[in-house]
Amino acid sequence: RAREARVIAGGLSTRLDEVFHGINPVKLNRLEDYQAGRYGRLLKRRIRVETETAFGRALIPGLIDVMTGIGFIAVLFFGGQDIISGEKTVGEFMSFFTALALMFEPLRRLGAISGQWQATAASLERVYGLTEVHPSILSPARPAPPPDRFDIGFEDVHFAYEESPVLRGLSFTAEDGKTTALVGASGAGKSTVFNLLTRLVDPRSGQVKLGGRDVRDYALGDVRSTISVVTQDALLFDETLRENILLGKEDVPPDTLQAALDAAYVTEYLPKLSDGLNSPAGPRGSALSGGQRQRVAIARSLLKDAPVLLLDEATSALDAASERAVQDALDRLARGRTTLVIAHRLSTIQGADKIVVMDRGQVVDEGSHDELLARDGIYADLYRLQFRDPADLS
Numbered sequence: 001r002a003r004e005a006r007v008i009a010g011g012l013s014t015r016l017d018e019v020f021h022g023i024n025p026v027k028l029n030r031l032e033d034y035q036a037g038r039y040g041r042l043l044k045r046r047i048r049v050e051t052e053t054a055f056g057r058a059l060i061p062g063l064i065d066v067m068t069g070i071g072f073i074a075v076l077f078f079g080g081q082d083i084i085s086g087e088k089t090v091g092e093f094m095s096f097f098t099a100l101a102l103m104f105e106p107l108r109r110l111g112a113i114s115g116q117w118q119a120t121a122a123s124l125e126r127v128y129g130l131t132e133v134h135p136s137i138l139s140p141a142r143p144a145p146p147p148d149r150f151d152i153g154f155e156d157v158h159f160a161y162e163e164s165p166v167l168r169g170l171s172f173t174a175e176d177g178k179t180t181a182l183v184g185a186s187g188a189g190k191s192t193v194f195n196l197l198t199r200l201v202d203p204r205s206g207q208v209k210l211g212g213r214d215v216r217d218y219a220l221g222d223v224r225s226t227i228s229v230v231t232q233d234a235l236l237f238d239e240t241l242r243e244n245i246l247l248g249k250e251d252v253p254p255d256t257l258q259a260a261l262d263a264a265y266v267t268e269y270l271p272k273l274s275d276g277l278n279s280p281a282g283p284r285g286s287a288l289s290g291g292q293r294q295r296v297a298i299a300r301s302l303l304k305d306a307p308v309l310l311l312d313e314a315t316s317a318l319d320a321a322s323e324r325a326v327q328d329a330l331d332r333l334a335r336g337r338t339t340l341v342i343a344h345r346l347s348t349i350q351g352a353d354k355i356v357v358m359d360r361g362q363v364v365d366e367g368s369h370d371e372l373l374a375r376d377g378i379y380a381d382l383y384r385l386q387f388r389d390p391a392d393l394s
Contacts, residue, residue: 001053002122008046010126018236021284057115064111068104075100076245120392137199143219147211150226150307150338151176152197157206159192159361166192167203174354178337181349183379190342194310197340198227204370210308228306230330232313236285239315241266242277244285252303263329264299273345302333309339315348347382353377 019026019035026035073099082088152174159167166189174180182190195201196208199215207214215223238245245260246252261267261277269292273279285293298314314330317325325349343349350369357365357372357379365377372379 001049001056003125005046005053006122006126008042008049012039012042012046015042026124034382053119057112057119060115061108061113064108064148068107068256072097072100073098076280082349121136137202137220139219141223144213144217145221146218146222147213147226149176149211151209152213152338152340153154153207153209154178154193154196155207155209157188157196157203157208159196159201161201166361167196169206170358170361171206172356172363172366174338177336179341179349179351180350181333181341181343181355182358183346183349183355183382185382187360188358189361190358194229194231194312194342196342197224197310198229199249214344226306226307227310228301228304229310230294230297230301230312232294234285234290236281236288236293236296238283239282240275240278240280241270241273241296244296245277247300247301249303257303257374259348259372260299260302263302263332264295265329266295267301276307298330302329307337309337311339312342313344346386348381372383 015035015038019039026032061368079097080087083093085088154170154172157167158165159168170189170193172180182193184190194200196203197210198214200222202216209215210223210226212216245266246259258267261270270276279287281287281293281296285296288296294314301309311330314326331351340347341352349355352369354366355364355369355372357377359378365372365375365379366373373383
C-alpha cells in the first residue's frame, strides 16, 4: 500500500506540472472542470490508499498487544499449573513473568518501527530506481583524439523509437565546411539525424561518422563540444538572460558577448526588459516571446563558435524582418563551418551546397536546389506547395 501511495503521489505531481505549464490551453479549451476532475479522482485514490497504509501501520502494534495478551494468559495458565503441582515456586514464576512483561514495550516499539520502515522502504525503492539507472550512452574506454576535420557521414543507419522504425538505411554525406540541408515531410526522421550525431541516442545498426570516424569512437565531451545546435524549441532555464547565454562560461570578454548579442539581434529587445541581460527568463523561458527565446539560443550558438552547426528551423518563431536579419547572421556564422539545416520553409535553404531529400527514414534524392527542381521529384512537389505561383519555379 505504501508503494502504491508513492506511485499515486508521483502521478499527482506530474499532473500538476502539466496543468500549470499548459494553463493557457486548459483555459482556451475550457478544460478547467475536466482537469480538476482528473486531479480530484487521483487525490481521492491517494487519500484511500494513504488511509489503508496508516491503518496497516497502526495494526502492527495492535496485533502485538493481542498476541502478547494471549501469551500472558498462556503463561498464567501453564505457570499456575506448575506452581500447583510444585514444579515451580512462586518466586520463579514471578521472575519469569516480570521479565516477559519488560519485553512487551520494546516489542511494541519494534512493531511500530517495522510499519514505518515498510512505508519508508517504498519511497526509497522509487528513489533507488532512479539513482541506480546507468547511462547506456558512454564514452569509449580509449577514446580517439578529437576530430581535426568535420565532414559528416551516415552509412546505412537504422534507428527506431521502441518498436516504431524511424530511419531505414539512411545514407548521406555532408562535406566539411559546406551547408547541407535536410528536407522532407514531418516524420521523415530529420530531427533524429541531429540526435544521432550528438549521441543523444545511438543507432541500432550502421555508422554515424564525424571526421571519418564513428562518433562512438570519440569521447562524448569531444563530440558535443564541436557541435552547436539551434532548434525550433529554444528551451531556457529559469535564470537571467546573461546566464542562459553564457551557460556557465565565466571568461567571456565583454566585447565577444556584445558581438554575439548584436549578431543574434538580442540587443533589439534588451532595452524593453526591466533589467536588460539581468532580466529573468522565467520558467522554461516563459517571460520571453518565442522569437526572443530563439534569439537567445542563436546567441548561445554564436558564442560557442563550434566548427559544426546544426540548425533545426532556427528562425521559425521570428517575424519576417527579424527572420531576414537573423538568417543573415546565421549565414555568416555558417561560413567555413560544416552546417546541417533542417528546413520546412524551402526559401531558407535554396542557397545550400547540397539538399538531401528524406522520405520515411531514407534518402530519396539529393542535389542542389536547381538540380532537384529539374528532376521534378518530391522536392519539386514540396516547392510547389509553398510557392503556388508557377512563375516562382523559374
